[in-house]
Amino acid sequence: MRVAFVGLGVMGYPMAGHLSRAGCEVSVFNRTTSTAERWCEEYSGTQCQTPAEAAARAEHVFACVGNDDDVRAVMLGDKGILAGVRSGSLVVDHTTASADLARELYAAFANKDVGFIDAPVSGGEAGAVNGQLSIMVGGDAGDVTRARDTMNAYAKRITHIGDAGAGQLAKMVNQICIAGLVQGLSEGLHFAKRAGLDVATVIDAIGKGAAQSWQMDNRWETMTNGEFDFGFAVDWMRKDLAIAFDEASRNGAKLQVAELVDAFYAEVQLMGGSRWDTSSLIARLEDGKPTDKRD
Numbered sequence: 001m002r003v004a005f006v007g008l009g010v011m012g013y014p015m016a017g018h019l020s021r022a023g024c025e026v027s028v029f030n031r032t033t034s035t036a037e038r039w040c041e042e043y044s045g046t047q048c049q050t051p052a053e054a055a056a057r058a059e060h061v062f063a064c065v066g067n068d069d070d071v072r073a074v075m076l077g078d079k080g081i082l083a084g085v086r087s088g089s090l091v092v093d094h095t096t097a098s099a100d101l102a103r104e105l106y107a108a109f110a111n112k113d114v115g116f117i118d119a120p121v122s123g124g125e126a127g128a129v130n131g132q133l134s135i136m137v138g139g140d141a142g143d144v145t146r147a148r149d150t151m152n153a154y155a156k157r158i159t160h161i162g163d164a165g166a167g168q169l170a171k172m173v174n175q176i177c178i179a180g181l182v183q184g185l186s187e188g189l190h191f192a193k194r195a196g197l198d199v200a201t202v203i204d205a206i207g208k209g210a211a212q213s214w215q216m217d218n219r220w221e222t223m224t225n226g227e228f229d230f231g232f233a234v235d236w237m238r239k240d241l242a243i244a245f246d247e248a249s250r251n252g253a254k255l256q257v258a259e260l261v262d263a264f265y266a267e268v269q270l271m272g273g274s275r276w277d278t279s280s281l282i283a284r285l286e287d288g289k290p291t292d293k294r295d
């Protein structure tokens with residue numbers, strides 16, 4: 001299988017690596033060329049100068065960039081994927097972006113007889129590195145089936161949610177759930193400290209009960225220690241929530257807690273926490289600044 005991967009960031013770099021290790025012939029493009037050079041030193045693959053060039057060499061073309069504007073640039077730009085991709089190929093977008101853009105791209109690629117699926121991921125950097133991502137997919141069933149074998153290189157679960165855009169809508173649900181949950185966990189840990197309890201003992205007691213969550217399992221200790229220099233950045237979370245709010249303004253969903261938490265994240269950004277993990281919500285509840293291990 002000849003594949004292309006556009007966007008070798010925190011997520012794309014290891015995902016493309018899994019495809020190479022799985023035996024695919026991988027062509028890569030990254031805007032910052034030194035990253036693509038480093039990738040080609042670490043894995044077997046070919047560096048391309050434009051997304052179009054990478055797409056022209058592949059049957060399956062993957063992208064994982066930042067936001068809607070970035071997706072437009074690599075898909076629809078002069079030297080973008082649409083300009084290079086061959087008829088009969090399949091394009092898979094792993095970026096977290098809007099459902100509207102996914103529908104627009106689905107139609108644009110269909111005009112060229114190219115399949116398009118929106119396939120945002122959950123599981124963070126660790127999920128990408130360990131090949132354990134959950135992937136929510138929107139698009140035609142046949143295209144999802146076609147992409148499954150290649151995406152299996154880095155996925156633990158691939159779920160076809162519905163038509164074009166449905167993958168992005170499911171990712172919005174994911175982010176809405178996480179927003180309120182992390183604030184609740186922050187308040188619980190904050191309260192435990194103020195009450196003079198030993199936090200580890202409390203988590204041991206409640207961590208297997210109804211309050212258990214992935215965030216509790218994986219974040220309680222770093223949150224308690226004020227360590228946030230890793231994980232999923234606050235800037236990205238606010239980008240994702242903005243997409244969800246935009247969608248909700250059209251579908252009528254009430255996102256009351258998510259809106260409140262988004263305002264809290266804006267405060268974390270003002271504290272210098274734009275790149276801190278989303279669990280840094282607790283920082284605004286605690287006295288003083290959190291430990292930033294980059295210092």
Ligand SMILES: NC(=O)c1ccc[n+]([C@@H]2O[C@H](COP(=O)([O-])OP(=O)(O)OC[C@H]3O[C@@H](n4cnc5c(N)ncnc54)[C@H](OP(=O)(O)O)[C@@H]3O)[C@@H](O)[C@H]2O)c1
Binds near residue numbers: 009031032071231
């Ligand atoms: N990090 C996570 O834990 C996580 C988890 C789930 C989902 N996501 C989502 O996955 C996507 C990627 O996240 P990430 O953490 O990998 O981001 P990242 O480390 O910032 O990487 C972004 C990648 O996109 C490229 N890019 C951005 N804008 C571009 C443009 N206009 N033209 C060409 N290339 C462009 C960047 O190239 P340069 O190297 O040149 O900057 C880089 O390769 C985002 O939508 C994010 O919300 C992330």
